Amino acid sequence: MVHGGGPTPVLNASLCATVLQARRYPAITAFYGARHGVAGILNKDLVSLSAQSDATLEAVSSTPGSAIGTSRYKMSDLDLDRILETFRGAGIRYFFCAGGNGSMDTALRIDSAARHAGYDLRVIGIPKTIDNDLAETDHSPGYPSAARFFAHAIRDIGADNRALPAPITVVEVIGRNAGWVAAATSLARHRPDDAPHLIYFPEQVLTRAKLLADVEAIYRRLGRAVVVVCEGQRDETGSFFGGAELNTDADARDKLPGNLAHVVARTIWSGLAVRARGEKPGLLGRSFALTVSTVDREEAARCGAAAVEAAVQGHSGMMCAIRRMQESPYRSEILLTPLDKVARIERLFPSEWIHESGHDVQPAFLEYATPLVGRIDPHAALEEIPV
Amino acid sequence: MVHGGGPTPVLNASLCATVLQARRYPAITAFYGARHGVAGILNKDLVSLSAQSDATLEAVSSTPGSAIGTSRYKMSDLDLDRILETFRGAGIRYFFCAGGNGSMDTALRIDSAARHAGYDLRVIGIPKTIDNDLAETDHSPGYPSAARFFAHAIRDIGADNRALPAPITVVEVIGRNAGWVAAATSLARHRPDDAPHLIYFPEQVLTRAKLLADVEAIYRRLGRAVVVVCEGQRDETGSFFGGAELNTDADARDKLPGNLAHVVARTIWSGLAVRARGEKPGLLGRSFALTVSTVDREEAARCGAAAVEAAVQGHSGMMCAIRRMQESPYRSEILLTPLDKVARIERLFPSEWIHESGHDVQPAFLEYATPLVGRIDPHAALEEIPV
Numbered sequence A, B: 001m002v003h004g005g006g007p008t009p010v011l012n013a014s015l016c017a018t019v020l021q022a023r024r025y026p027a028i029t030a031f032y033g034a035r036h037g038v039a040g041i042l043n044k045d046l047v048s049l050s051a052q053s054d055a056t057l058e059a060v061s062s063t064p065g066s067a068i069g070t071s072r073y074k075m076s077d078l079d080l081d082r083i084l085e086t087f088r089g090a091g092i093r094y095f096f097c098a099g100g101n102g103s104m105d106t107a108l109r110i111d112s113a114a115r116h117a118g119y120d121l122r123v124i125g126i127p128k129t130i131d132n133d134l135a136e137t138d139h140s141p142g143y144p145s146a147a148r149f150f151a152h153a154i155r156d157i158g159a160d161n162r163a164l165p166a167p168i169t170v171v172e173v174i175g176r177n178a179g180w181v182a183a184a185t186s187l188a189r190h191r192p193d194d195a196p197h198l199i200y201f202p203e204q205v206l207t208r209a210k211l212l213a214d215v216e217a218i219y220r221r222l223g224r225a226v227v228v229v230c231e232g233q234r235d236e237t238g239s240f241f242g243g244a245e246l247n248t249d250a251d252a253r254d255k256l257p258g259n260l261a262h263v264v265a266r267t268i269w270s271g272l273a274v275r276a277r278g279e280k281p282g283l284l285g286r287s288f289a290l291t292v293s294t295v296d297r298e299e300a301a302r303c304g305a306a307a308v309e310a311a312v313q314g315h316s317g318m319m320c321a322i323r324r325m326q327e328s329p330y331r332s333e334i335l336l337t338p339l340d341k342v343a344r345i346e347r348l349f350p351s352e353w354i355h356e357s358g359h360d361v362q363p364a365f366l367e368y369a370t371p372l373v374g375r376i377d378p379h380a381a382l383e384e385i386p387v
Helices: A011-022 A036-042 A054-062 A077-090 A102-117 A143-163 A180-188 A209-220 A260-272 A283-284 A296-313 A363-373 B012-020 B036-042 B054-062 B077-090 B101-117 B142-165 B180-188 B206-220 B262-272 B282-286 B294-312 B363-373
Strands: A032-034 A046-048 A093-099 A122-127 A168-173 A225-230 A274-278 A318-325 A331-339 B030-032 B044-046 B095-100 B122-127 B168-172 B224-232 B274-281 B316-325 B329-339
Touching: A011 A054, A011 A093, A011 A331, A032 A036, A036 A046, A036 B224, A054 B168, A077 A102, A077 A283, A093 A102, A093 A296, A102 A122, A122 A296, A122 B095, A143 A180, A143 A225, A143 A296, A143 A363, A143 B282, A168 A180, A168 A260, A180 A225, A180 A363, A209 A225, A209 A260, A209 B122, A225 A260, A260 A274, A274 B282, A283 B142, A283 B274, A296 A318, A296 A331, A296 A363, A331 B044, B012 B054, B012 B294, B030 B036, B036 B044, B077 B101, B095 B101, B095 B224, B095 B294, B101 B122, B122 B294, B142 B168, B142 B180, B142 B224, B142 B282, B142 B294, B168 B180, B168 B262, B180 B224, B180 B363, B206 B224, B206 B262, B282 B363, B294 B316, B294 B329, B294 B363
Parallel strands: A093 A122, A122 A318, A168 A225, A168 A274, B095 B122, B122 B316, B168 B224, B168 B274
Antiparallel strands: A032 A046, A318 A331, B030 B044, B316 B329
């Protein structure tokens, strides 16, 4: 098993379910995890997963992060040969890779190389991305929980904003190119004046003029506003909004701004002379354990188990995908989709689910997201009783 | 009832308990909340609290924010006269004020003005501050819950950092001058290499050289680090660390940096050439409903009820304070302390609870905080089994 890309609150649920399912097949005599991605295979830095007790696996399955470690390492063709050599040497016949569209490309390359070399390897991808930008699946494990965190965050920051108007609070959510997580903050609304008041999508450019006009309109009506913006939001110059400064935690091509919410807040202040502050919950969105979605945890585990079944049945070059079978009560099934239909393909937030205002979702999105994210309870309010 | 300063997740617990307790006294015929602080009294913008049903009050008591609204308005002497006039006109005999040391000063001034004017008014303060910087009380309602949020946040960001080392993650926590909340993130640790690895206190200057030396030492040992820093951290120049840019959400004298975590992360990157990113959960620390401490909610309610009892018994010019009676099981009592012993007095984090390294707490702090914040469950880990 290899993990690629950022962890999620349910990645370990997939991991542990995979190991527990493999345990049912005596022919699978050992199960290893590569520490920190494919580098763990290259360096023979492995974790024995089959030797873990059921109790340990069950306990680890509800923790955030990645119990074997993950990475953003880009695999070279030379690495590919060495990986196959290692597999051959150790008699490894199944390869499971949990990740997003980049990791599915890694899996696809390993699958192709094995076929080309005539080595019987079964490669199955397990979907994982809080960004929800994987193709061919209704949604990706990790997304519902990240969405649930940010919906709770906006609900509660909304209560704070109502109590002591900042008056403008800008909240930066995870999302480089896709607005799925930003969209989910709409689930925090119960009353007409509830936060979020403005949701922007990285699929659309946000001009300074639009931001200021939108904020001014809400501020005039409510005297306050909560604004949701993605870390990867770009403005009319094509650069990150307002020339936000880059983080230093990634390779050049993966860099994202480190202070976008702050830059948006200062833009509002300088443009409207209205007080504003920016918040950046950041990595909490992909790690907070208390806001895991029940559906998400369960589906993440089912994807792991389905990956083992697929490999045992002789499939390879496939990714487990989720198909929505029924809305109410929500029910899904796990099916297989070829890796080449998901590798390196980014599924953006559908434009038909963006409200024509450009700063909200359409009701169809709420229908899509609600069963995944679960209910976000409204906060009770005092009755309006004239004095 | 008036609320002053930033809301907390348990301010409404105090509010509702006060109203429910007042209901026991038929002589108290009406109970009003001033909307958004003393301005609500001045503008006769009031909420009828006594007319709310028990069920509404009980539901509201578990919401974050302030159901009547709060403010940072600075009361003038002229306001003081008008407030007394209003009280006289409406027959208001009890005045409850929930807030921090600034709000206790407001309460003290109203108490003194009433005495001076010969008007029989009973003024009781209800402690509230996530900063925990009120004097004369073991701790302040709001602090245990904010501490619990940030301890969970650091535990889970620690799991993320372990899974995919940033490698340095800087987390900015609430706290202008006092390191109480930062200190509480130490409760997230269970294993020796758990986050947080460095905790800085605004009571001490943080030089660039110390930051870099500390981070380098952790990074050499673990290959990663989670650093906790307060929003009000200053460096050797006396300014906010690294010249961090100010928020625009407050009056000039209350301004705090808006991007301190980001500045610290960039300082690490430029000084050590190690990748770093900054997070700023910000207002979530004082609003997140899922991390309310049970002890906190219960004590917040008891402070509200005790305020009514004190007023009925004829006390005035006093604040309810919490005295720790027993450690295990934890038990506290509510007593009264004169407002002039708490008004405008800031209780900093005790220097004897700062580790001599300047970047950690002493064990005595853990003994103090654990019963308040409650247990932060450790994350399970895989067993170390040689492959």
